Amino acid sequence: MYECDIKRMEEKITAFGGFGDTGHGGITRFSLSPAAIQARNEIKLRMTRLGLDFKTDDLGDIYCTLPGTDPDAKVIMSGSHCDSVRQGGNYDGILGVLTAMEVIETIVTKKIPHRHPIQLVVWTNEEGALYEPAMMCSGIICGKFKKEEMFASVAKDGSGKTFGQALSESGFLGEEKNRIEPSKTEALVELHIEQGPVLEAGGYDVGVVEGVVGMINYEFTFHGQADHAGTFPMPYRKDALFAASQALLFLHEEFDKIGDKELVYTTGKISCHPNIHTIIPDEVKFTLDVRHQNPEIIKKCVEIIKSMPKEWANCTMSYKEAWARNTVTFHKEWVDDVENAAQKLGYKSHKMYSGAGHDAQYLSEIVPTTMIFVPSKGGHSHCELEYSPVEWCWKGANVLLNTILEIDKK
Ligand SMILES: [Zn+2]
CATH class of the missing domain: 3.30.70.360 (Alpha-Beta Plaits)
Structure with a gap:
């Protein structure tokens, strides 16, 4: 079993905690705000430095690809969102991005062989805190929302700016042809914090997410x-x-x-x-x-x-x-892979459903998808108390790494 680097994991969490820092342990990082653009630039810098290809689609979703040995193999994707609610925490969404980045960094630095391309994905505007609704861009991709209507969504801060304007000004507007291609995607694995108290209370290291309620x-x-x-x-x-x-x-x-x-x-x-x-x-x-x-x-x-x-x-x-x-059920084979990876790492895991909505729930309609949960201290989330100690985050990253490597064998 491979392991990620806990020191590097910690550095990533600390570094990204600086983008939109409220000064008392929290983050305010609305989608496409100056703080979110700083975070996006940092993701771009770090991923291109590792030799990955960086692209955005017409919704500002980020895709960074590490090629595999088989040019015909389908993509294995992992990631989440980097926006937050007002005075939210430094873990919701961003931890799924940072663990995917750490997994890719581990694969690159340890030269772990893999057949499939491995891709970091960052979905734009998951929280919908400034531009409603939540899960906007994964929703557009999966046909839940109309792009024109979403681009006309007006900021709730009274500025009068629309989502479409903010996206064109952000420097992250790309092309529609760069969107996720279901026929060329093997799997999507999103790591996220639990945002509830069940895992910590039960002494579990990770949650094996079977679906969304x-x-x-x-x-x-x-x-x-x-x-x-x-x-x-x-x-x-x-x-x-x-x-x-x-x-x-x-x-x-x-x-x-x-x-x-x-x-x-x-x-x-x-x-x-x-x-x-x-x-x-x-x-x-x-x-x-x-x-x-x-x-x-x-x-x-x-x-x-x-x-x-x-x-x-x-x-x-x-x-x-x-x-x-309706209840969303994740791809059984990947759910089992997550459970097996946790078991082989010697971690205590718990099968559960997500009570919160995530981009993965929409994406699961077009690509085989699953999620991994990292416990949340005290169950707190969407507030400044939101916290998961680095060791918990690192264990989650290790499960993500080994799940991706297991999927790669297929
Ligand atoms: Zn989230």
Whole structure:
């Protein structure tokens, strides 16, 4: 089994932590921002210095290729994204880029023979933090979004700049013919931090990711009557917020009864009208996000929603499905390769589904794909507390390296 260089891994993490450093342990590196362009230039510098070919496509996605011994062999790709959310961490996305870079550096410096070309890929605008939506460019490639609509996406910072303008000014706008070619791609392996507490809590070194959980998103609306908070006795009220609270508790209790510890559900957005402390609320809305890998469990949740009473505390309730996505299952053979690589390295691994969305989930529709998870300290992510000690990152890189070398044998 081959191993990457832990000192080099550490140097990479430290160096890239400087691009968009918030000064208190975090990163703000919106896609195509000056900090992101610095990171991209550094990737270009380091990869071309190792002798790799550097290209971008018409979406600014980066591809750096290390040729193999067989000119007809398909490409094995690895990478992730280098943008972050506001005050995010130095690991989400970028660790998948840095471990792929470290794997390539190891292959080059140790002169490890390989038949297939090995390619670093960096997807543009995964977070969608400045230009919505998330997973924009992998989504365009996989036919989820229209390029013209995405290029017209306006920055959320009030600058009025569109994604298309930012891309042309970035110096990373390339040609459409450089996009990933499914017929010439053997595999895509994306390493990412877990962004949850499961691996650390279980004492696991890596997560073997079997897929990405399916999810449903509903919006509930409660209608009551706005009246004076002082003059209206309780029995006469139609308080939409009180009604919504009861319905929310009901949903939690019913979902808990399903008794599945992998089922997660969240109300993360709520609005209350008129939201004035002296007025009984007349309209309340809340969202409900439900995720699980098994469609049967999701179906049970939908049945609970559909069987809910339409009246709560004298108020009427209505709901609609805002959107949904099916569970994505990764390429079984690569999933097994990741598990075997971890085992041969003597690492403790855990098979799991990703609760978060990743570029790999779109790409898996066009190329055989899988993912590797590195534990997140305390499970924190999308915040400045996001952290994975270098030894954990290095172990992830070693699993990535040996997985790629195993796929190369095929
Ligand atoms: Zn990410």
